[in-house]
Amino acid sequence: MTLRLVLNGRPAALDADPGETLLDVLRREAGLLSVRPSCGIGVCGACTVLLDGEPVSGCLLRAAQAAGREVTTVEGIPAEHPVRRAFAAEHAFQCGYCTPGMVLTVAGMLEETPEPSDEQIVEGLGGNLCRCGCYVKIHAAVRRAAAA
Amino acid sequence: MSDGHVDGAVRYAQDAELEGQWHAAFVRSPLPHARVRSIDTSALPRECVALLPEDVAGVGRYGCQLKDQEVLADPARFVGDVVAAAAAPTRAAAREAARRVQVDFEELPAVFDPITAVSEGAPLLHPEAGESAGDAVSIGVRPLAGTNVCHRFRLVQGDADAGFARATVTVEETFRTASAQHAPMEPHATAARWTPEGRLELFTGTQTPFNLRADLAGLFGLTEDRVRILAPPMGGSFGAKTFTRLEAVVACLARKAGRPVKAVLDRAEEWVTLNRHPAVVRVRIGAAADGTLLAKRLDCWVDTGAYADCGPGVATKLGYAGIGPYRIPNVRVDALAVYTNLPPNGAFRGYGATQSVWASERAMDQLAERLGMSPLALRRRNLLRDGDRFATGEVMHDVHFEECLDAAARAVGYERDPRGKGLCVLLKGMQTPSRAAIALERTPVGYVVRCASCEMGQGVRESVRLQAAALLGCEPGQIEVPDPDTDSSPFDTRTTSSRSTHMMGRALAKAVADLRANGGERGHGEIVNDGGIDPDTGQGIASTHWHQGAAAAHVDVDEETGRVTVEHLHAAVYAGRVVDRAGAELQNEGSMIMGVGTALFERIEHTDGQITNANLSDYNVPSAGDLPRRLTHELIEREGAEAHGLGETALPPVPAAIGNALGSLGLDLAELPITSERVLEAVGARDRPGAEAAT
Numbered sequence: 001m002t003l004r005l006v007l008n009g010r011p012a013a014l015d016a017d018p019g020e021t022l023l024d025v026l027r028r029e030a031g032l033l034s035v036r037p038s039c040g041i042g043v044c045g046a047c048t049v050l051l052d053g054e055p056v057s058g059c060l061l062r063a064a065q066a067a068g069r070e071v072t073t074v075e076g077i078p079a080e081h082p083v084r085r086a087f088a089a090e091h092a093f094q095c096g097y098c099t100p101g102m103v104l105t106v107a108g109m110l111e112e113t114p115e116p117s118d119e120q121i122v123e124g125l126g127g128n129l130c131r132c133g134c135y136v137k138i139h140a141a142v143r144r145a146a147a148a
Numbered sequence: 149m150s151d152g153h154v155d156g157a158v159r160y161a162q163d164a165e166l167e168g169q170w171h172a173a174f175v176r177s178p179l180p181h182a183r184v185r186s187i188d189t190s191a192l193p194r195e196c197v198a199l200l201p202e203d204v205a206g207v208g209r210y211g212c213q214l215k216d217q218e219v220l221a222d223p224a225r226f227v228g229d230v231v232a233a234a235a236a237p238t239r240a241a242a243r244e245a246a247r248r249v250q251v252d253f254e255e256l257p258a259v260f261d262p263i264t265a266v267s268e269g270a271p272l273l274h275p276e277a278g279e280s281a282g283d284a285v286s287i288g289v290r291p292l293a294g295t296n297v298c299h300r301f302r303l304v305q306g307d308a309d310a311g312f313a314r315a316t317v318t319v320e321e322t323f324r325t326a327s328a329q330h331a332p333m334e335p336h337a338t339a340a341r342w343t344p345e346g347r348l349e350l351f352t353g354t355q356t357p358f359n360l361r362a363d364l365a366g367l368f369g370l371t372e373d374r375v376r377i378l379a380p381p382m383g384g385s386f387g388a389k390t391f392t393r394l395e396a397v398v399a400c401l402a403r404k405a406g407r408p409v410k411a412v413l414d415r416a417e418e419w420v421t422l423n424r425h426p427a428v429v430r431v432r433i434g435a436a437a438d439g440t441l442l443a444k445r446l447d448c449w450v451d452t453g454a455y456a457d458c459g460p461g462v463a464t465k466l467g468y469a470g471i472g473p474y475r476i477p478n479v480r481v482d483a484l485a486v487y488t489n490l491p492p493n494g495a496f497r498g499y500g501a502t503q504s505v506w507a508s509e510r511a512m513d514q515l516a517e518r519l520g521m522s523p524l525a526l527r528r529r530n531l532l533r534d535g536d537r538f539a540t541g542e543v544m545h546d547v548h549f550e551e552c553l554d555a556a557a558r559a560v561g562y563e564r565d566p567r568g569k570g571l572c573v574l575l576k577g578m579q580t581p582s583r584a585a586i587a588l589e590r591t592p593v594g595y596v597v598r599c600a601s602c603e604m605g606q607g608v609r610e611s612v613r614l615q616a617a618a619l620l621g622c623e624p625g626q627i628e629v630p631d632p633d634t635d636s637s638p639f640d641t642r643t644t645s646s647r648s649t650h651m652m653g654r655a656l657a658k659a660v661a662d663l664r665a666n667g668g669e670r671g672h673g674e675i676v677n678d679g680g681i682d683p684d685t686g687q688g689i690a691s692t693h694w695h696q697g698a699a700a701a702h703v704d705v706d707e708e709t710g711r712v713t714v715e716h717l718h719a720a721v722y723a724g725r726v727v728d729r730a731g732a733e734l735q736n737e738g739s740m741i742m743g744v745g746t747a748l749f750e751r752i753e754h755t756d757g758q759i760t761n762a763n764l765s766d767y768n769v770p771s772a773g774d775l776p777r778r779l780t781h782e783l784i785e786r787e788g789a790e791a792h793g794l795g796e797t798a799l800p801p802v803p804a805a806i807g808n809a810l811g812s813l814g815l816d817l818a819e820l821p822i823t824s825e826r827v828l829e830a831v832g833a834r835d836r837p838g839a840e841a842a843t
Contacts (some may be wrong), residue, residue: 005739028480034156034161038333039764040415074156087154091730095605096153097333097383125772131333131384133741135772
């Protein structure tokens with residue numbers, strides 16, 4: 001099938017099998033390697049994308065479910081976006097594998113809750129794991145982005 | 149740190165695309181110990197290649213410390229052991245092909261814990277003791293013939309029995325730690341190709357490119373220069389991506405397929421690739437009435453799983469780290485690395501110290517209680533100081549244990565009110581002996597710094613860049629640090645034991661001096677650290693440089709539910725000179741957070757050798773919501789000091805600090821993780837009528 005969607009602000013048509021996940025299609029057909037496989041069951045957030053602005057796990061979503069919708073990966077978040085700037089300024093990463101998913105989750109979180117409390121930040125990050133354990137600086141990055 | 153991380157531009161081994169590459173999948177044993185009777189490939193689809201025992205008959209064995217591993221296992225020695233493999237044009241097709249390979253097994257008796265495995269009549273995993281891998285490693289390996297013991301480390305200092313005879317108070321207790329999964333966010337990934345000239349090239353996430361090159365060259369009977377390892381950044385490792393993992397089987401598949409082959413593991417396969425050694429540690433420690441330590445004895449059973457991997461090294465470091473940073477005149481340590489029918493256990497952030505520090509430092513608090521002394525005072529009385537001799541016989545320099553311990557105690561107000569609070573202090577060795585080298589080259593815009601230190605998120609590239617810029621008097625942006633490549637990077641022992649910032653910093657200084665002395669275009673610098681300890685006596689140079697740290701925890705316990713809340717966790721680590729402040733802080737924070745997982749919930753569970761929680765839903769790693777309510781730390785610095793590695797020092801003290809905090813409330817925990825069930829048991833034991841009188 002041909003999957004038609006708006007990908008990072010532009011119309012796109014991607015080849016996809018009906019049963020495939022959005023994660024696999026974005027990596028193979030669009031070369032978006034910032035969307036990363038990790039847990040395979042939607043608990044770690046490394047494959048997070050924004051679907052019409054909402055963070056979702058690319059490993060759980062069938063590609064067909066994205067038809068006609070707007071999908072944003074970290075490549076669609078401009079370098080000057082407060083969340084990207086905040087992650088860089090706070091050094092809120094180590095290996096960087098989870099970072100694109102974190103950035104998208106936080107961008108989605110701040111869209112919905114522009115001034116999150118500490119509890120809301122912790123809750124909002126609950127679906128994104130960082131095995132390097134950068135949570136202290138990620139939390140600081142969320143606060144910094146919210147204040148920007 | 150470059151923000152190639154933030155924009156998702158970093159490319160890992162799993163992203164490798166070699167022209168014409170196929171994908172690999174593995175046929176794994178469903179039984180914990182079984183001979184392969186026959187393999188039926190008649191159901192295989194046309195477009196695929198299967199790797200079968202006859203394809204690897206001429207290939208040797210591999211292993212970093214003992215050559216006890218075959219490319220395809222027969223017998224299979226754990227559930228998940230690879231007995232055949234398949235390659236096909238897509239990952240899905242390879243998996244389908246692997247599913248269609250039918251293997252007929254003959255089941256053998258199996259053993260799943262190290263104590264049973266060393267008892268009389270236990271099934272033997274490797275009846276013919278493996279051949280020592282010689283110079284791939286730096287410790288003498290001591291397998292005990294005819295047993296499942298692949299290595300015995302023994303340390304003897306003074307006369308432990310005589311010391312105990314003089315002791316006024318002696319404490320003896322057995323402690324246990326669980327197996328854990330590294331769970332790097334990027335799973336293991338390897339791509340292999342054979343060049344038309346017969347060279348093997350591997351793009352692989354690894355911390356050990358030169359060890360891997362030596363191991364594979366030995367396996368295929370090639371000279372080392374016929375094997376090339378290219379090591380892109382890893383999406384985390386924590387020890388998981390050390391030595392030979394998928395590389396041997398993927399190389400064999402690529403050879404058979406006549407084209408490049410790439411393997412990326414599924415998450416579940418991580419649990420059958422490498423885990424952390426669970427251990428049983430029996431501690432006996434004796435002191436005079438004033439708290440002066442007189443004798444210590446450690447008996448350690450270190451479960452290395454089905455293959456030795458670096459289990460001998462882990463048992464050795466576990467053995468001497470369990471002595472603790474104390475002056476003890478009489479010490480005896482026996483640490484056994486033991487085969488069981490479980491997936492192999494290997495290097496894991498903390499490298500043995502996590503297991504034995506838990507035991508040793510819990511026992512110190514138990515001893516303090518028996519002596520009627522403060523745990524802080526007992527430790528201070530016995531800590532190693534500059535010029536003291538450690539139990540290995542080496543004289544200690546640049547010693548900061550007391551400073552670390554005092555800083556940790558101060559942070560939680562330990563002396564004001566020790567209730568609900570616990571302390572832990574540790575020493576941890578750095579890989580010794582070892583070598584490191586740097587090659588510098590001037591470019592039109594700055595310098596290229598070639599070194600084999602592998603980036604796994606610990607920030608080694610940034611630490612090398614910053615140190616090079618400072619020494620060369622240029623901007624960090626003018627320094628290029630390419631990915632390790634065994635064809636062009638000078639030899640380095642490996643990126644383990646938190647050695648790289650320290651060793652590469654010293655090699656850089658020499659390389660810059662060489663460059664300046666020789667026209668400014670090129671420079672080479674090499675550092676050789678001699679040393680090593682005798683595996684039969686534990687005497688020698690265990691470490692040319694000691695990692696030193698302490699932690700303090702303040703906990704609150706809900707005695708109805710057994711839930712432990714860590715109100716405050718603090719770590720104090722001796723850093724010497726800090727090279728990259730944000731990077732250094734991240735190492736402390738990451739170590740502490742991983743330590744919280746080990747302390748409170750991380751545990752691999754298995755039934756009859758089958759792992760039952762091999763996914764990130766049933767096996768929890770710390771998330772943002774699992775952090776202590778306050779997590780603080782400090783880097784202890786000293787003017788003019790060398791840079792000290794920081795990658796793992798703050799992990800091992802966390803479980804014991806939390807365990808000792810519970811101990812201060814009368815809750816006696818001997819086994820990790822400290823689950824709610826175990827806390828409730830400890831509450832029950834404390835409150836049982838007569839419990840007070842018994843102690």
